[in-house]
Amino acid sequence: MTQVLLPGATLGVLGSGQLGRMFAIAARRLGYRVHVLSPDDDTPTGQVADLEVKADYLDLDRVAEFARSVSVVTFEFENVPAETTSICERFAPVRPAGSVLFTSQNRRREKTYLREAGLPVTPFASVESVEQLTAALKELGTPAVLKTADWGYDGKGQTVIRSVDDASAAWQQLGVPHAILEAFIDFDSELSVVAARGMNGDFVSYGPIGNTHSNHILDISVCPARVPASVAQKAIEIARAVLERLDVIGVLCVEFFLTRDGRLLINETAPRPHNSGHLTIDAHTSCQFEQQVRAICGLPLGSSEQRSPSAMANLLGDHWEAARANAGNVPGTEPNWPALLAQPNVKLHLYGKREARLGRKMGHLTALAHSVDEAERIARAARTAMASH
């Protein structure tokens, strides 16, 4: 029988960003202790954890020591090396398993696995040379998107190719040995389903959530997404199949393109809570982070019932920049927090990052309202108010 980890146990998290921070907050609320390991200190997760270990992911002695100090290991950073999770698995269960992380941290492995499982993915081809790229461009057509197989997120390591003649330049520019070429999807919208699966196979899901990106980075999420019930149901069915196939214990997000002719194609999966699921903290009975805690501890999952339509707006370093510009570029100007917080039904989440760089996720806000349209309007207004001076 699997051992249930009760409140009071120590949970280990690899990676120390905002996802780990919100996981740690949920874990501590439930009475768990949290240890975090990453190569940095004074991190968003470390600031709220019981213990912050600063060590390289490949410092396997330190990683082993870390794993010995906890009852279960999870991760919040998708690019944790496989060696790291393997060492952890010798001393504590890793949930979701390191094999799940291994599959989804490489676009080629992930897409191949999903396609072989009969799940709908964006048409793609593996590419390892300019000759293969040229052949793939002829097969998939242009425009197409060339992506690095490893270490890709938020549009990093990808480039749109508009003509077969640009193959050579695009391959040089990407500069990696393994890539995939994807058909460019002229999508109607982007959706995600965040879902959790417990140790006994229980399944709960949120969404679908409707996502809008800006410069390849998530900008706004709304829940429920503005899609027909049949599409919503299909997206949840696909997400369930992904979690079951991969035997996920924990949380996983499936991101979809909804094509103009109503088809759902998986863009990518992430075996952890997801930025689009942050609105579950304020809008749902149990949030995605609480589900991660419950699932990895072998506890029953919580209700994922939505209590209010909601919209989440990401707060990037760019918004700090805008606030500074609106204040006449006075150095050290902070965003106008009182103006943002004056909006009723807006919840502010800041991640404790000291330096606001362009494109850096600094926090998010969630607006609650009687409709998603109204929630989105309030979220956008609150973000504008934050930059006003």
Ligand code: AMP
């Ligand atoms: P990714 O890092 O792969 O999630 O890509 C980030 C964003 O780039 C996606 O959310 C889409 O907005 C856009 N994108 C990525 N791949 C494609 C594609 N094959 N067709 C059209 N847009 C894409």
